[in-house]
Amino acid sequence: MEATLIDQGLDLMLFGMGTVFTFLTLLVGVTHLMSMVVNKIAPAEPDALAGALPLNTSGAAIDPRIAKVIQVAIDKHRAR
Amino acid sequence: MEATLIDQGLDLMLFGMGTVFTFLTLLVGVTHLMSMVVNKIAPAEPDALAGALPLNTSGAAIDPRIAKVIQVAIDKHRAR
Amino acid sequence: MEATLIDQGLDLMLFGMGTVFTFLTLLVGVTHLMSMVVNKIAPAEPDALAGALPLNTSGAAIDPRIAKVIQVAIDKHRAR
Amino acid sequence: MENMYSLWASSGLAQIQLGQLVMMAVGLSLLFLAIRKGFEPLLLVPIGFGTILANIPGAGFDAAPVYDALGHMQSPGGLLYYIYHAGIETGLFPLIIFMGVGAMTDFGPLLANPKTLLLGAAAQVGIFTTVLGAVGLSYFGILDFSIRDAASIGIIGGADGPTAIFVTSKLSPDLLGPIAVAAYSYMALVPIIQPPIMRALTTPAERQIEMVQLRPVSKSERIVFPLTLLVLVALLLPDAAPLLGMFCFGNLMRECGVVNRLSDTTQNALINIVTIFLGLGVGSKMSAEKFLNPETMGILALGAVAFCIGTASGVLMAKLMNVVSTHKVNPLIGAAGVSAVPMAARVANKVGLESNPQNFLLMHAMGPNVAGVIGSAVAAGVMINLVGNM
Amino acid sequence: MENMYSLWASSGLAQIQLGQLVMMAVGLSLLFLAIRKGFEPLLLVPIGFGTILANIPGAGFDAAPVYDALGHMQSPGGLLYYIYHAGIETGLFPLIIFMGVGAMTDFGPLLANPKTLLLGAAAQVGIFTTVLGAVGLSYFGILDFSIRDAASIGIIGGADGPTAIFVTSKLSPDLLGPIAVAAYSYMALVPIIQPPIMRALTTPAERQIEMVQLRPVSKSERIVFPLTLLVLVALLLPDAAPLLGMFCFGNLMRECGVVNRLSDTTQNALINIVTIFLGLGVGSKMSAEKFLNPETMGILALGAVAFCIGTASGVLMAKLMNVVSTHKVNPLIGAAGVSAVPMAARVANKVGLESNPQNFLLMHAMGPNVAGVIGSAVAAGVMINLVGNM
Amino acid sequence: MENMYSLWASSGLAQIQLGQLVMMAVGLSLLFLAIRKGFEPLLLVPIGFGTILANIPGAGFDAAPVYDALGHMQSPGGLLYYIYHAGIETGLFPLIIFMGVGAMTDFGPLLANPKTLLLGAAAQVGIFTTVLGAVGLSYFGILDFSIRDAASIGIIGGADGPTAIFVTSKLSPDLLGPIAVAAYSYMALVPIIQPPIMRALTTPAERQIEMVQLRPVSKSERIVFPLTLLVLVALLLPDAAPLLGMFCFGNLMRECGVVNRLSDTTQNALINIVTIFLGLGVGSKMSAEKFLNPETMGILALGAVAFCIGTASGVLMAKLMNVVSTHKVNPLIGAAGVSAVPMAARVANKVGLESNPQNFLLMHAMGPNVAGVIGSAVAAGVMINLVGNM
Numbered sequence A, B, C: 001m002e003a004t005l006i007d008q009g010l011d012l013m014l015f016g017m018g019t020v021f022t023f024l025t026l027l028v029g030v031t032h033l034m035s036m037v038v039n040k041i042a043p044a045e046p047d048a049l050a051g052a053l054p055l056n057t058s059g060a061a062i063d064p065r066i067a068k069v070i071q072v073a074i075d076k077h078r079a080r
Numbered sequence D, E, F: 001m002e003n004m005y006s007l008w009a010s011s012g013l014a015q016i017q018l019g020q021l022v023m024m025a026v027g028l029s030l031l032f033l034a035i036r037k038g039f040e041p042l043l044l045v046p047i048g049f050g051t052i053l054a055n056i057p058g059a060g061f062d063a064a065p066v067y068d069a070l071g072h073m074q075s076p077g078g079l080l081y082y083i084y085h086a087g088i089e090t091g092l093f094p095l096i097i098f099m100g101v102g103a104m105t106d107f108g109p110l111l112a113n114p115k116t117l118l119l120g121a122a123a124q125v126g127i128f129t130t131v132l133g134a135v136g137l138s139y140f141g142i143l144d145f146s147i148r149d150a151a152s153i154g155i156i157g158g159a160d161g162p163t164a165i166f167v168t169s170k171l172s173p174d175l176l177g178p179i180a181v182a183a184y185s186y187m188a189l190v191p192i193i194q195p196p197i198m199r200a201l202t203t204p205a206e207r208q209i210e211m212v213q214l215r216p217v218s219k220s221e222r223i224v225f226p227l228t229l230l231v232l233v234a235l236l237l238p239d240a241a242p243l244l245g246m247f248c249f250g251n252l253m254r255e256c257g258v259v260n261r262l263s264d265t266t267q268n269a270l271i272n273i274v275t276i277f278l279g280l281g282v283g284s285k286m287s288a289e290k291f292l293n294p295e296t297m298g299i300l301a302l303g304a305v306a307f308c309i310g311t312a313s314g315v316l317m318a319k320l321m322n323v324v325s326t327h328k329v330n331p332l333i334g335a336a337g338v339s340a341v342p343m344a345a346r347v348a349n350k351v352g353l354e355s356n357p358q359n360f361l362l363m364h365a366m367g368p369n370v371a372g373v374i375g376s377a378v379a380a381g382v383m384i385n386l387v388g389n390m
């Protein structure tokens, strides 16, 4: 019984890691393919640099661009 | 049985349309009456032209008037 | 039975008010103690006058400070 | 090896049936229509995604929970199972959506010109002729619809998604998938379906009719109207009270001016949350055996017919009103009586501008447009009442 | 003809009973008070509307779902049925509201002057004398209240809606309608009920007492206080822990500064959604047989008495504290001890300004005001405990 | 006297057991870590508070409702009981959180450099070696874990809270408390746990590797990717479909651009509401008998090991990729493969800047970071499948 537990653990490890790697490796290929196909079908206007888009985790109610405009208004006010 | 189905359909049509028309015709009258009574009891400050009020389906967080003020601030900023 | 009802009411009153007063009197002491201990351990930057902080029940989406900035922008716009 | 086999045996590839594959393609098509073509995306994105989820073999999105004899849960149900049974089978989600729609509805144009209510009545002719069409198909043995099915199919012509879902979940839940999809798809197709019919039934001169500016409507009228409507429904047609009651409640919150925070939440967080789950829950009824059959083709065809007849009836009713009344109505606004708020009103405005670039019909068309919502809710109430007693 | 009859037989006009008609008028009156007179509209608009919905004959808002022998749903329940049983019978809605109220409460003034907690204790005298009044009415055979009823009626004097609903739904759910209506109505009437009592029990000189400015309260104190209160409740009065636990949780989210997004949602979307459904659910208990009876009159009368006694007790307690202590307290802030946040504090401020235009009592009155919330939650805990063992 | 006794007997002081007192201290410690040390406060504040509530003797937060023979409720259940059974036992809350996380996730960096998916795979090695560790401890009789327990403990190494809660509530609900606490605590400790391992396994030259700027990613790619992932999961690993399906749904709502109001609500009101209740519900499993035992120590130790191994595997995988590929990868971003979004990516960036102040790795590390979320959801699916068949 206890030997079985170890066996089960080894099985989990083997098949688990195997599946994770197989799945994600496959996903690498499929993603490459998808990007190629999509960009051929719809040669799109890239919406700015992907790398430049930060994760939106702020949940802020005020858009940063609007905040900037407001900042400009403040600066002008102070500069008078 | 199948004749009954047709009968049921005809019944639904007859009584259904009858009820819809009766109800909404009645509602026309009642609404007229309601407006008359209400405007007699509370001869109110009409809140602008009803026809001019668009349906709010945007769900925007920023009020359009505030957006306009911000636009003004932008314009002034650019015009400097 | 009905005498019991009156008795029950008297009991409720007696033990109820007793508990309420005991609990809140204890809480007065504990709160004093808590404030003393906390302010000794963490002699903190008081965040402005407590009495001056109004209850936030507005639920407004726009921060009052931002509203003020926008007002400034409006005023400047009008003053042109 | 056993584990290898277990993994393979539980994989989608090993279990998938052709029907599921086709339904996943249907789900993807709905997403395409929603995202690329702009077909009612707020509903069709969740419905399309829900369709895919419900058809993943072995994922158990639609599985019921299993309890042991003592009532302890042995395995939990799937997400879509819970959503469907808690929100759609009970009717809660459509009712909450109706409350939200009420909170977003402006009755001003209708109050300024109440007779446009008749246009909202006329456009419901589409509903009932479609019922007749459905029982006819059944009579001739072409398809197999019961009277409950026919009533649910007819309501597609009401051009009101939550009403269609509410009625169908009560009368024939098995048809919920195709009926909801048809209802939202045709609502999205309003700009394509309606204009030819509108042009065919009107003369250029009629399309150029300019309407008198709407009178201002007081705040008190706006507050009293939903209550008036509620009382009338309560006294005459209680079966329509769930839908119209919640609609009036939403509208009262909007107009009364003292519960703005409740009204805002109803129009935003609450309706959005319920919309997501309503869409996913409808998707859970999009299984191959319920969707891939001749009846679905029949439902789609009948739904289209319902829309066309409803549009035509609205236009013709407006022309009839012009015969009787001195205040002329532009017959194009009759087409807005199907509801499909605010799309149908915009279509009326657009077709009107084609004939007369100075003639802005949008606000005039909003009257029949919201009247159409009331009209189809009333029709829904009558159907539930009559069919329940048949 | 049969259909004609079916439609007529199911119409409201054919089925309505006088009681339902009267209750619909009661619902409309509540809406009038809420919208025109500004009586606690956030609750009374949903309660009033729910009252009308619950009394529409044949609409089934309050109907239970019907299942067949296999557990499949045959007909769904009504909206108000689900709301009541899921949210009110379980106590979930009042507890979530309490969490939201906690997230909106500023304990600063209370922390700056903890002895005002005693004013919040004194004002609960109203609760317990009302219990005595209710059993007295029963004793003399005038009305028929059990000890559970009397406890629920007394809690009206706590001037705290969710507490009243929580206690009543546990102790005597049949009285939920009148008790909730009385609680919110009297909370709205605070500006009318309290000032005469306050003036009668104080001298002009007392009303002019100026209080020393409140000391600043540190962020750490604000964070530690709800935890302190929680631990004290846990150790001494676990029956008050549901209400006060959620209250402290909301307040901790507000003050800790690291979960602002949770605190914002608690104060807005979440509390608004629950408020709407809580109100509708209370309305579902406003049926003619439960509301139109002498007991309701008794409840309304006893509730008014409770408010008056609570107000008086708070004022008198403040005067007593002035006898003992050197730091003088303006006795007007004692009236704020009933809770009814923030209305009662505003009333204290207004009456104070009448006597001394430079004397701003608002912040000083916020201390007893939030103490009143704690006080009535403690009273609720004691009652649930003692009555449960009687 | 009897009442006096009843009050005393029901007080916390009279009933409290040592275990409960210790658990309340544990709850306070979690709050301290969350508020003072910034440990994942969005979850640990509700979990900590829920721990205190669940351990108040006699408050009944965790009590089941009692029904009489006819099915009428005799006493309602406690708040935490309802939350746990409605939201956690059913798996609904983790799935809704995953939808929200999907709506907050930007797959751009991953799409620009898909091979970073392999880093997200490698970091899951930590999960499976921990499973082995747990069965080893059981084999040697040190602790007592079943294979289901071991699988749940392993998933801590996935550094993904909702995944850990989802798996544990399916496989070994009794361990939910300690596993959720371990998962969130270690996620918070990422900035302390990871850097020494990262430095130990890399040379200064490797840490200075600058990566080529990421290519722009089109809107269409962003829309099609979640659908591609969904289809792949559906075909190959349906057991991972609940988690990844909801994740992809949230992401599609975010990227498709036509349902922004749904996406906003998902990212804000909805995820916040569910986060509060998820945390409280986890707290309800933090009872003394389930937490204060040697197994919890084992879980905490194994969880830490899992994190370390996962981090190391990610780094080593990146080094291996550099051996094979010509496009060099900075091995520090391998550590971000554990997920813990976005903390692990920030840590990679920070350690990178130490070696080369011009080398901004943040965006490059976001690829493996979100890949880690996918990787641990896949691992979760495999475990649920295999363990369910063992």
Ligand code: NA
Pocket (backbone or CB within 6 Å): D157, D158, D159, D160, D337, D338, D339, D340, D372, D373, D375, D376, D377
């Ligand atoms: Na309609």
Ligand code: NA
Pocket (backbone or CB within 6 Å): E157, E158, E159, E160, E337, E338, E339, E340, E372, E373, E375, E376, E377
């Ligand atoms: Na009170």
Ligand code: NA
Pocket (backbone or CB within 6 Å): F157, F158, F159, F160, F337, F338, F339, F340, F372, F373, F375, F376, F377
């Ligand atoms: Na991970």
